[in-house]
Structures are given as structure tokens and as C-alpha cells.
Amino acid sequence: MFKQRHNRNLFQAAFTTFALIYHQTVYNLRTEHRNAVVGLIITVVQSLLMVIVFLAVFQLIGMRSSPIRGDFMLYIMSGIFLFITHVQAVGAVAGSSSVSTGILKHEPLNAAILISGAALAVLYRQCIACLAILAVYYLAFQPFTIFDPLGAGLLFLLVWFLGCCIGLVFLGIRPWSPQVSGVLTALYQRVNMIFSGKMFVANAMPSFILPWFSWNPLFHLIDQERGYLFINYSPHRTSLLYPMYYAIALLMIGLLINFTTRKYESLSWSAAQ
Template sequence: MFKQRQNRTMLQAGFTTIALIYHQTVYNLRTEHRNAVVGLLLTMLQSVLFVAVFLAMYSLIGLKSSPIRGDFLLYIMSGIFIFMLHVQSVGAVAQSHSISSGIIKHEPLNAAVLISGAALAVLYRQTIGCIVILSVYYMAFQPFTIHDPLGAGALFLLAWFSGVAIGLIFLGIRPWSPQACKVLTTLYQRINMFASGKFFVANAMPGFILPWFSWNPLFHLIDQERGFLFINYSPHKTMLYYPLWVTIAALMVGLLINFTTRKYESISWSAVQ
């Protein structure tokens, strides 16, 4: 009972880390709601409300058919699912842990486990919600065909991973200035409500408007995702590798900031906040 467990091999250490990440992911899922099923239902309800708002907005402006030749609702959901996965990953990782929190004082835990648990909890909720909503829509309302499911799934994961990488940057800033981190994270999420281009088609955008969106890797991800979903749409104004390179660069910057922060961070910092 009082004997400290020690890992004697790299394989045993790997399994211990995986087990810690699993339990931390479950813990994060449980903190959203005491009932895991209700938590998933709330996540799906949030996505459904987004879809309903966009449908109402398109009806008000008189647009009732997809600008891409394909299913109109699938066109809307493609942008909403990628957007929500990305911004929620950013927020979850940015708030994943602090050196002054009580849970970090347990020796088996470390920053990597807490970050991985927060990121995987978002991925789990959004993936299950996406699958359930698409299944209900397919079986109860309108059958549809996805042109390249593997490519669409890969971009879905890249949207999640890019959110994790950007969240690491905000996480590194958080100990130095918690209020600035909170403001920057919220600002990034709010800007992407419009700058993600989830209700635009990049191929149909005028050239003078495109630079306002082309800086955003999420804009490229959503447009490229629609290229994998619809057989009749080929993205010409966005790039497939741009969000990948931005994600790698953000990951490196985030790791450097976090390593530097943990070198100087002290529990006493939280006393003056």
C-alpha cells in the first residue's frame, strides 16, 4: 500500500503513461457533466444549435441551396464540425493545467499527461457527436455520399491537432499573464467565428476579400475538407499543406514556450493573481 511503484522497463513506463492519459481523459469528460451520456448529448445539442442558426440565417438571406453541388446540410455541418473541434481544442489545452493546481501535486501526473487528457477529451466528444449527428441525418432525413472518407477523417484529425498546437502557445503564456492568456484565447476563438470561412466557399470568393481569410489555417482546413466530402468540388484557392506547416511551427513554438515557462514558473506566482 505504501510502496512506491517503479517502472523497470521502457515498455512498462509506456503502458503506465497510457493508463494515466486514459484516466485523465475520463476525468476531464466527467468534469463536464456527472453523467457521461448527458455530456455527449449536450455536445451534440451545441452542434445542432449551430446548424439550426446557420440554416435560419441562410433562409433569411434567401439562400436555400448549397453553393457546392451536393447536400446543403452536409455543406453547413462540414464547416461547423471542423470549427468547433479546432476552437474547443485550443480552449481545452490552454486551460489544461497550472503548477498551482492541486492535481499536479500527485507525482505520477505530469504536464504531458494533463495536456493529452484535455485534448483527447475534446476529440472524443466531438468525434462521437459528429458520427451520431451524421448517422441520424443519413438514416432519418437524407442519405448522402462522402467522396473520400479517409481524407475527410485525416483533415478532421489535423484540425484537432492544429488546435492542440495553438493551445500550447496560450498555455505557455498563461503562467506569465493569466488574464492576457484568457483574453487572447477568447479573441482567437471569436475571430474564427468569421475568419474560418465556414459559411463561405473559397472558390467563389473575390480576390480582394481572399487575403482576409487565407492567413488562417482553419480556413484552408474547412475548404479542403469540403474537397474530400464533395465529388463536385475541387479547392483552388486554398492549400492542403499550409495548415500542416503552420501546425508544426505552432507546436515547436508552443513546446519552447512551455519548456521555458516550467523552468522559471513558481507556485508563488499564483499568490499575486
């Protein structure tokens, strides 16, 4: 136990890093609940409750059919699943690591592993929740057909990746001002409750309302996702390239902020907070 471990080659270093990311992901999953199965069930129930709430809202406003020719529940779930995955990825990455984190005192561990573990834990939980709810709905209530399952799955990953990039920016701000970072993270998550467009269809929106939503890359991704889910819907007023460029730009900004922050960050910063 007192022998220092060294990686002999690049393959061994990569294997060590992936193993650490795996164990950190499992650790993050187990911190949600002592029982891993119960933790996954809680995640499924949370997503299901949000679907039920939005279904009740649509019933109250008199909207009982999908504005897209297709399954109404699939229309609701397409927006909610992407929204939940995105905002949880933002929150998980934004609160994933700091130089004052005690676990970073263990030499093989670093900030990149903690960030990756937090992001992958969110992706795992949300994938299980989405697949479980869709499977129960398909088997017990109404069979449905997804027009392009591969494209829909890749867009789901893009929504998660975009959330990770935004969270990376908030993570870089946190050591300088934890209160500001926390407020910005919460504000972004709350704003997306309305401006993510999960309750609307871009093609049917009036032109004077569209600019209020088109700034948001999540709005573009949810609308594009419905183009992959429904054969009768072709998004004309949103773009797939905009959120991709947005994510790449934020990834570069987030990396620059975090590299600069870790160059100057000190344990004494958290002592006065």
C-alpha cells in the same frame, strides 16, 4: 499504499503513461456532467443547435442551396463541425494545466498527461457528436455520399491537432500573464466565428476579399475538407501544406515556451493573481 512505484523498463513506463492519459481523459469527460451519457448528449445538442442557427441564417439571407453541387446540410455541417472541434481544442489545451494545479502534486502525473487528457476529451466528444448527427440525418432525413471518407476523417484530425498546437502556445503564456492568455484565447475563438470561412467557398470568393481569410489555417482546412466531401468540388485557392507547416511551427514554439516556463514557474506566481 506507502510503497513507491518504479517502472522496470520502457514498455512498463509507456503503459503507465497511456493508462494515466486514459484516466485523465475519462476524468475530463466526467467533469462536464455527473452522468457521462448526459454529457455526450449535451455536446450533441450544442453542435446541433449551431447547425440549426446557421441553417436559419442561410434561410434568412435567401441562400437555400449549396454553392457546391451536393447536399446543402452536409455543406453547412462540414464547416461547423470543424470550427467547433478546432476552437474547443484551443480552449481545452490552453486551460489544461499549471504548476499550481493541485492534482500535479501526485507524483506519477505531469503536465503532458494533463494536456493529452484535455485534448483527447475534446476529440472524443466531437467525434461522437459528429457521427451521431450525421447518422441521424442520413437515416431520418436524406441519404448522402462522402467522396473520400478517409481523407475527410484525417483532415478532421488535422483540424483538432492544429487547435491543440495553438492552445499549447496560449498555455505557455498563461503562467506569465493569465489575463493576456485568456483574452488572446477568447479573441482567437471569436475571430474564427467569421474568418474560419465556414459560410463561404474559397473558389467563389472575390480576389479582394480572399486575403482577409487566407491567413487563417482553419479557412484552408475547411475548404480542403469540402474537397474530400464533395466529388464536384476541387479547392484551387487554398493549400493543405500551409496549415500543416503552421501546426508544426506552433507545436515547436509551444513546446519551447512551455519548457522555459516550467523551468522558472513558481507556486508563488499564482498567489498574487
